[in-house]
Amino acid sequence: NAGVTQTPKFQVLKTGQSMTLQCAQDMNHNSMYWYRQDPGMGLRLIYYSASEGTTDKGEVPNGYNVSRLNKREFSLRLESAAPSQTSVYFCASSEVGRGEQYFGPGTRLTVT
């Protein structure tokens, strides 16, 4: 099993460009999450999906949109990238809400 996979691993964007970060899990988990990790700020939740067809905002949702495409896939879209969105983005999944979370390897995004 691959667990949680994320693409791409690295990305450089110019201010105003858009992109979608992809996440997939093969553990048949119901819940999926997007976090960002910044030095000195720790990990913060952007959006999560408790189950297929539902999404909810986390602590820092502004500037992002998400799509729970099916049970396996949960994508994060930046419509108009800003330098403040330079960060490392992690996707995670859990069998149920408030369950043990499993993380992907991360996407390192730089916005210039």
Place this chain on the structure above:
Amino acid sequence: KQEVTQIPAALSVPEGENLVLNCSFTDSAIYNLQWFRQDPGKGLTSLLLIQSSQREQTSGRLNASLDKSSGRSTLYIAASQPGDSATYLCAVFNYGGSQGNLIFGKGTKLSVKP
């Protein structure tokens, strides 16, 4: 608002030493607490999850304890090895509120010297 604190921010020990990492939280109404390990440039790896009704969990050389009333958890690592060098993060889920909001501490960066 739940806040999770990990002290110290960094710790350096010689190989073979037993050590304890600390995690404290301000709101004792937690659903569970999870310990993670993060290697440089990598994602998080789940180490142990303790439900609110449990006092401790063990996995190999790792033992995590939970004292909800005092708002504390500790991660005990026995006979430390250089391969244990990493950043260790604790995180809590609260009862009530959002089912997605896992609150993280900022981590303790552990260095085990050969």
